[in-house]
Amino acid sequence: MAPNLLHHDRDRFVSMVLVMGNTGSGKSYFVNKLKEGATIESNSLYSCTGTCQIVEARIGLTNVAIVDCPGFNDTNRSDTEVLEEIAKVLSSQYLLSKQLHLRGILYLRDITKGRMEGSDMRTLNLFKSLVGKKAFPHIVFVTTMWGRLTDKDLEVAYARERELKDEFWKEMIWDGSRVQKFQGSKSSAEGIISQIIGSDDPIVLQIQRELIDKELELAVTEAGAILVPEVEERLDRSTSRIQRSRARLAEETNGTRQNAVLLDIKKAENERDQAKSDKKKLKEKVGAEMKKKINKDGTWQDNLRTICVVLEIGLTILADVILPVAGVSCSVM
Known part of the structure; x- marks a missing residue:
């Protein structure tokens, strides 16, 4: 029997990538392309990613925890509830950063959606404030839903993409953020994830320093x-x-x-x-709260499960995302 790759080297670190974006931007679909059935897909404007979900995978020789986050401007939860949950995940990762290395964030945007509205701008400002300018080089804007376009629609979509790059995302792109097209395939999702985990050093987000280092209220x-x-x-x-x-x-x-x-x-x-x-x-001091709950001892596997238990979020384990060995895979929810 082939060994379980994710448990073979228990002392190595795991890279973490967050997938964020508004409801309907295709976050769960993107993650599902890494392994079908990993998360619940949404075919409507109602959000299916009610809470953060973590998909644990092996991409090449790198262990990766992909966090599918609920979006701001959600249909069932307030932005404060969403921010609190994301803050808890990020606080936990920062406390366990010796073995859980945050590599970057994917921010998904539906290319079929029209011009940026007020709620979209507010969400973008929230996102920028959460990550902080120093982390901009580790952000990838991912445009989605290209597969739904007809040849007639492509010209409009390319114009929207240019507008996003030249107007709304310009500041972040100048400071190192990138833009990628998600073509709706497994290989496209794998390629985007592979690029973001290739950075040399783990990153620290602004909200992590605020919550953990300074113990500020949210x-x-x-x-x-x-x-x-x-x-x-x-x-x-x-x-x-x-x-x-x-x-x-x-x-x-x-x-x-x-x-x-x-x-x-x-x-x-x-x-x-x-x-x-x-x-x-x-009014909560999320960082101080998580310091009381997180035990820094143990392997990265144990620590990843600790985050899931503490925050009551789902964990799916995959072992054959890229460069599969003997087709090993398992799923734990």
Whole structure:
């Protein structure tokens, strides 16, 4: 029986790569191309990557942990919840960085999507604040969905790509970020991952230094500070809406309209509660919390599983992504 490659050399480090992007950008599809069935694919605008998922693979001679992150502007979770989870993963990796080396981040963008909107710009600013300028050379913007285009659509898609490069991603490209096309194939996904893990030195992101080295509250980090005004605005708006609706309810005599007002109050209360929860999360010192939970001893295999257990996220193990030996593969969820 051939040896399990991922367990053969337990003292070596593992490289980590994050896959990020808005809902519907094709993150799970990209990861699935490394090994079918590794994560859940989404065919709608509803996000299927509800939490971070880690796919552990061997690419060439390199052990790689590929983290499929939920996107900002998610359909089911607030941006604060998404940022908190990504912050916990990154804090854990930084604490275990002697054996878990962060190599870079892929940021996916659907090329069939139109011009960058306000929510897209906000997400990009969040991303830039999270990684920090020093990490820009380790960022790869990956345009996706090229396989869905007809010959007639290609000219428009190339124009969109030029606009992204020349306008929205220009600053990061000047500072070393790259752009790649994902052609929808396994070989294309493998090639993109292979490029990013070839860097000589592990990287440290801005939010990692803020959370671990400085033990800042999430709200005080550059990424978290972007969310604070939005959370406060949602809290104020929902609170005012509840007050207005309750005043209307006190004056309303029609039963049908009373029920409609009660439903409106319930919806506003849910929005208020979510805003309160987000405000509380932003006050957390995520780095200090993870320091209490993460044990720095053990092999990189043990440490990777520790992250999954602590954060309650899925782990899939693959052993035949590139240069397979004897077709060895296993899957653990």
